[in-house]
Amino acid sequence: MHQGNEDLEEIDLCEVRKLKDKIRVGVFSPNDPRSWVRSDNLDLMLDHERSLIEALRKEGVEVVRGGDGFPKEDQIAWNSGLVKAHVKKIVESRPDALIVNQGSWTFPFDSIDAVKLYQKKTDDIARVVMFSYKDPAVPGLVAGMAAGGGLKRIGIPFQPCYGKIDEDPKVLGWLMEILRFYKRRADVAEKVREAIEGLKGQKFLALGGMSLRMPTTTADIDQWQKLFGISYEALDQSEMKLRALNMMRWSGKPGESDYEILDPRVKDALKFLYEEKHGKFDFSRDKLKSINKLLYQISFYYAALDLFKEYRITFGGIKCQDELSARDCTACIATSYLSNDIGPDGKPKPIYPVACENDMDSALTQLWLYLLSGQPAGFGDFRDVENGELIISNCGQHPPYFFGRPSENSEAKLDRVEYMGQEMYYAAGGSSVRGRTDGGEIMTVARLARENLRYQLVATVIETVDVSLDEHKKYTYSWPIIKGKIPIKDEVLIDVWPCNHLGFTYGDFTPHLVEMAHRLNIGYRVFDANGREHYKAT
Secondary structure, three states: OHHHHHHHHHHHHHHHHHHHHOOEEEEEOEOOOOHHHHHHHHHHHHHHHHHHHHHHHHOOOEEEEOOOOOOHHHHOEOOHHHHHHHHHHHHOOOOOEEEEEEOOOOOHHHHHHHHHHHHHHHOOOOOEEEEEEOEOOEOHHHHHHHHHHHHHHOOOOEEEEEEOOOOOHHHHHHHHHHHHHHHHHHHOHHHHHHHHHHHOOOEEEEEOOOOOOOHHHOOOHHHHHHHHOOEEEEEOOHHHHHHHHOOEEEOOOOOOOOEEEOOHHHHHHHHHHHHOOOOEEEOOEOOEOOHHHHHHHHHHHHHHHHHHHHOOOOEEEEOOOOHHHHHOOOOHHHHHHHHOOEOOOOOEOOOOOEEEOOOHHHHHHHHHHHHHHOOOOEEEEEEEEEOOEEEEOOOOEOOHHHOOOOOOOHHHHHHHOEEEEOOOOOOOOOEEEEOEOOOOOEEEEEEEEEEOOEEEEEEEEEEEOOOOOOHHHHOOOOOOEEEEEOOOOHHHHHHHOOOOEEEEEEOOOHHHHHHHHHHOOOEEEEEOOOOOEEEEOO
C-alpha cells in the first residue's frame, strides 16, 4: 500500500511537469468589419483559423481560442466590442504567447488594439506572433504586414510567421520554434523580474577614465540611473596604487626589486598559487621575469577588492591602459580575479563583474549575465570570426572559472591558469591570465550598447570547441582564448555586433536576455540557438 502511494505520487509529479512544460497560447483572429466582405469570407477565415489551431494541438500545444463560445459570425472578431471580448477570454488563461492570426485581409487597428488591450489586461508584456496564412489567392500576408507595421511604429516587438500551415510542415516547424523560445521566456519571467529589481541599487566603480580613446567604453550615468536605478562612483587608478604599495615593502622599483610582504593576503596568494603550484608560471618573457611583478599585480587585486568593499561596489571597470600598464603593471590579475568566484588564495569570494579598459557597458552586460545566471561573467574582445567560429581573445584577464567546465570545482580550475609575460603594448609589463575554454559547452555572448544614444542589446549563443596550445601563436601568444561555433553567418555577426567588446557566461541565456530587454523597453537583436533573430527597435 505504501509503495502504491509512492507510485501515485511519482505519476502526479510527472503530470505536474507535463503541465508545466506544455506551451499555452492564445489565438486572436480578426476579420474585415464590412458586412459584404464577411458574408463572403467567413468560412474561409474559420477554416484558416481551424487549420492553425489543429496543427498546434497536434504538437501538444494548449490553445485558448478567443472566439470560442460566440455565434459563428462573431467567432472571428470584426468590431471593437468583439476584440475586447476575445482578448478578455484569452487573458483569463494567462498564455505564454499571443498569436494574432491573419486568415485574410483585416483592418490592422483591430490587431494592434488587441495586443495593446492584452498588455493592459495582463499588466504585462505580450510575446506576440503575427501569423499570416500566405496564399496568393487571399491577402493574409498583406494583413500581417500591415498590422505588424503598426506594432513596429509603437515599439511592440513580435515574431512574424507565415505560410500554409495545413500544407507545409516547415511552417509549423517555424512556428513551433518561436513558441518554444517564447515558452522559455515565460518560464524565466519571474527570474528576469528579480534581476531587473536587482539592478536597482547596484553601484559601479570606475577606476580611471576612458581607455585608449574608445568612445564605446563610456556610458551616460544619468541614463543608467533613469533606466536601471544604478549608482556610480569614480576613483583614480592611483587609489589602487597607494593601497598596493602599503601591502609590500620594496627595496627599489615596485615589482622589480627585493620585497617584504606586509599584507597576509598577498602572502596567502603567493603560497597557494606559486609555492603550492596551483597554476603554471613562465618567467622566460621580457614582461614577466620573476614572481616579483606578479606579486605587485596581486597587491593591486587586493587594493581593488578593498575599494569595492569600502565603497559598497557591486561591479566595475579598470582603465589599466595606458597609465597603469605603462608605469606600474597591467591590471589583468585584478580584473580576472574580481570577476571570478575564487580568489588567488584559493578561497571562495563574492563575484564582482569587472570589465577591462573601464568598459562601462561591457561591465553592465556582465552584470546582467551574472544576475541571471548566478555565476561569473567574463569580458573579452570580439577577436575574429572565421568559418562559422567566433574567437574571443583579449589582453589576458578571463576569469579562471572559464578554464574548465561549469560543473567542475572552481578551485581546481586555478591549476590550469598560465601566468606569463604580457605583450608589447604594455611598457610596464606584468603577467597575463592565460587559459583555454573546453569544447562542447554552450555559452552566451552579449553586449549592451547605444545606437543613436539609445540602448540596444545584441546577443547570441556559441557552442565551444577545443582550443589547442598552438593556437595561441595564431592570435596573441599570452592571451586566453574561447572559440565557439555560431548559429548565424560570419558576416551577419560582424555586422550586427556593436563594438569590439563582449560579455560571456556559460549556458544559453538568450531567452532571459530578450525577456529582460523587452521588459526594460530596450531595443534588442538576439539570435537564438537556431539562428533566428529576435528583434525590438531601439
